[in-house]
Amino acid sequence: MTSSAENNLNADEHPEPQIARRGLLYIVSSPSGAGKTTLARRVLAADANIEMSVSVTTRAARPGERDGVDYHFADRTKFEAMKDQGDLLEWARVFDNYYGTPREPVEAAIRDGKDVLFDIDWQGAQQLSEKMPGDVVRVFVLPPSGHVLEDRLKSRAQDPPDVVAKRMAAASSEISHWPEYDYVIVNTSLEQSVASALAILTAERLKRARLLGLSDFVRTLQTAL
Ligand code: 5GP
Numbered sequence: 001m002t003s004s005a006e007n008n009l010n011a012d013e014h015p016e017p018q019i020a021r022r023g024l025l026y027i028v029s030s031p032s033g034a035g036k037t038t039l040a041r042r043v044l045a046a047d048a049n050i051e052m053s054v055s056v057t058t059r060a061a062r063p064g065e066r067d068g069v070d071y072h073f074a075d076r077t078k079f080e081a082m083k084d085q086g087d088l089l090e091w092a093r094v095f096d097n098y099y100g101t102p103r104e105p106v107e108a109a110i111r112d113g114k115d116v117l118f119d120i121d122w123q124g125a126q127q128l129s130e131k132m133p134g135d136v137v138r139v140f141v142l143p144p145s146g147h148v149l150e151d152r153l154k155s156r157a158q159d160p161p162d163v164v165a166k167r168m169a170a171a172s173s174e175i176s177h178w179p180e181y182d183y184v185i186v187n188t189s190l191e192q193s194v195a196s197a198l199a200i201l202t203a204e205r206l207k208r209a210r211l212l213g214l215s216d217f218v219r220t221l222q223t224a225l
Pocket of ligand 1: 029
């Protein structure tokens with residue numbers, strides 16, 4: 001075993017090589033109330049190299065939601081214009097409202113080797129998978145039980161009862177899309193789920209196909225042997 005002082009010394013002498021890589025699209029979907037938004041926030045807070053994709057939506061802002069941070073709030077005319085101009089990478093109608101992903105920030109981020117986190121539904125996940133199959137990492141979050149899902153939806157207290165009822169009714173059909181995802185996290189303990197989500201991110205970043213600078217690095221390495 002080496003002491004941490006020795007480790008630091010070695011790190012100074014041998015700085016980690018910077019190998020260029022393409023960013024990935026980290027998609028998190030779940031039925032409403034499974035805890036995906038909290039999970040996404042924790043992943044963003046824990047890792048500086050992943051940023052949130054801020055969607056455009058026609059739904060009204062909930063109390064506490066900020067325009068440009070949680071969503072870009074837009075009316076139907078503006079949304080349609082963005083869609084028609086090809087400014088949306090994907091879009092879907094969810095619970096009587098329209099949601100879409102602005103294209104430009106996502107393309108810029110992955111070009112720069114930054115990862116992008118998406119809180120989008122299965123329709124969006126399907127569209128991104130078709131458009132950028134090599135770039136997506138899809139994670140589906142399940143609640144540990146139906147009771148937990150209902151409790152979470154009610155305790156959120158942001159939506160009126162009829163909206164909560166609608167979301168409960170939609171949960172079963174949303175959940176039916178779980179086989180379309182690469183990973184499934186059952187969100188019993190938030191801490192465990194955050195650890196799992198970060199472990200997936202770490203492993204996916206190490207995939208050879210994403211490490212665009214690997215050939216150059218290995219070539220340099222071999223010339224030194
Ligand atoms: P909420 O209204 O609760 O914020 O979101 C409702 C649903 O819409 C959630 O399942 C959320 O993941 C999804 N959603 C949010 N933004 C987008 C988006 O840009 N595209 C798609 N396809 N779904 C989205």
